[in-house]
Amino acid sequence: MLRIEADRARFREIVRGRIRADLKRYLSTSELFARRGDRAVSVPIPQIELPRLRFGDNNKSGVGQGSGERGDAVDGEGTATVGSAGEGAAEHALEVEVELDELAAMLGRELELPFIQPRGRHSLLCEGGRFDHIRSRGPDALRHIRRTFKQALKRSVASGEWDPKNPKLVPVRDDFRFRANRPRPLPHSSAVIIHMMDVSGSMGREQKEIVRIQAFWIDTWLRSQYDQIEVLYIVHDAAAMSVDRESFFHLRESGGTKISSAYELCLAQIQTRYRPEDWNIYAFHYSDGDNWSARDTERCMTLLRDELIPRVNQFCYGQVKSAYGSGQFKKDLDESLAREERLVTAAVNDRSDISEAIRAFLGKGR
């Protein structure tokens, strides 16, 4: 490895320190979310500049070379406006990758989230494990020098070759010992996250943005707690449908709201694909709290109490405040299902409430 890699690692460590210090801000913006890859987010950070005595910006003049008349823009296109906000910053931004696991750890520390004790465990026989065994065959790279010589000493003493005045040991083939690993059972846990969102007319751009930031952090945390995780997305207005991630965050419908449609679809998915004995199930529902009718709300309560809550680790309802929503649904839930421990509700009035809502949802360690 080049020595420079050590310096790069140090630089990244400093950057991570900054992200950690800045996590509160990241929790209420979509900055990280938009830059998510499979295993990591790439975070743009301005180059860390050391202060210097240097010229300021009353000096945006200089000498250039090329054609052009007086008054022509210098970059050739004539469109650039230098000096507008962020111009310098964009030039100096560096993208640094932060693994999702690491981000989850930061989130866990920041919000003091408890680790989850998965239910329903499978054991898988995993290759690998630690090299904590010894055997007499193996590749040279795994040779255990001390054990090998110990063996040689034993043989040498036993066979009378050992001469304390000339303590020389030459291991023979049978003396060699090698480090070895042993396949061992490892607990294997899987979870499914089901995000449901109200996309009716009253949910505006800002409301969806809040949902999407929140869903990102929830995914990130749960992903760090399980070996295998699947994420389902369901949107609903008066009817519900399964969508992919992209549509989940961008779809905009109009019209009425029938929350039970989403809960029914959610239940159907659980029944057909995710047996509670095998899966840890997390359901999240986001809405502005307006439902079609009291009757449909009644239907929702029944579904939750009798079907959904018994099957899931936790059911979370996040109510995002909108200009039109009455926020009635959360009241209804809190009243009629007050005794359900596995139901968590949270109100999100604006972005600054996101971290509190995440803490409420994930703070139970279920």
Added chain:
Amino acid sequence: MSLDSKRSTHLPEALREQSAHIQGLARAAGLDFAEIDFRLLDAHDVNGVAAYGGFPTRYPSWRFGMEFERLDKTHQYGLSRIYELVINTEPVVAYLVKTNSHLEQKLVIAHVCGHADFFKHNSWFASTDRGMLARMGEHSQIVRQAMDREGQDCVEALLDRALSLETLIDPYLPLRRHLGADVRSATNPPTFDVLGFLAVHAPIPAWERELLEVVRSEAYYFQPQRMTKIMNEGWASYWHARLLTGGVLSDSEVVDFADCHSGATADSPGRINPYKLGIELFRSAADAGLDIFRLRRVHNDASLIDLLVDAKFVERQKLFLYGQNAKNGRIEVVERDPQRVKAKLMQDLAWGGLPRIELISVSGARELELRHHHDGRDLDLEAARATLLCIEKLWGAPVRLFTRESGEARCLLAQRGETSIEDVEPAA
């Protein structure tokens, strides 16, 4: 060197022959240079070496890691590419990138001969330490030992502080010393060598003093390169063009050469391309019958431009003055008046392109007084505040900096970790 020893860095046979051939032609043409140690690296490793300023033995710092991150990313995205890296040592070390085409390697080898000749003969380099590779290794030892004793965070903080002051040195000091001037009092006020002053006089522990000296000596080593960038690149480009078109190229390579060469020496409207301006300066000098070998010996960028740039040159090279249009914030062509263009060019290049900051005096209460020699260009006051705090921290007593902002006198004061600005003229 800590590069992976399993991979050979030697030139392949064919390139070695070419290299000997080109070096022979260069010497025959009058270039004179120390032995050149060519090494072949892949782009990743060259970026690593470049991040260290050319010295793989350099001390550890996150800043080099950041530079590497930047080089590596821009390289991955195909935004920039390093062809070669030449280090001013003896022997001269030149890193060539494996992915260069055969033609590019020939061009780069010729180019390197130009740089090596320049390092050896330009008087601004006369007193640079040619054993810098080993010196950097010693510096690395000093830094590592300090980290072991004092802790990494603590040493890093001090290095960062010292590096903020890296530009506060006297660019003319090495030359004065070389010419036999008495420089014993160079670090006493009044002096431009603020970093040197602090390294000698600041009330700091020995290890901090030692690290300041490390930073200072590296700053002095790199300073001449800052002051001769245009000349150095121009000289090297002038010679690679002459040598290659003088018999090194095969017929089939001429077009590729022209492409590669013109890519490196293209106009770049917003700023000066040192390759382009430099090669044109030497060409016009040669056309005028001047002794270009003498020019490359005695000048730096600013003085060479003073000598060679005239109305004809400005017109032929299409040099112009640009500035910001106050109405729409656009950067626009302002004028092409040769006198003004030349004056601006020299202003930008003088003093290595940096503001001139002089340490005037130390008052009775140990207050440091610095003065910015204002030439119409204001300082970035926010950065100046932060820099003053670095000085104050090392010096342990208040530090004042007199400057001007939009024509008004300003005095920045740093004391007890805080800064303030007053409208005060320095005492006469």
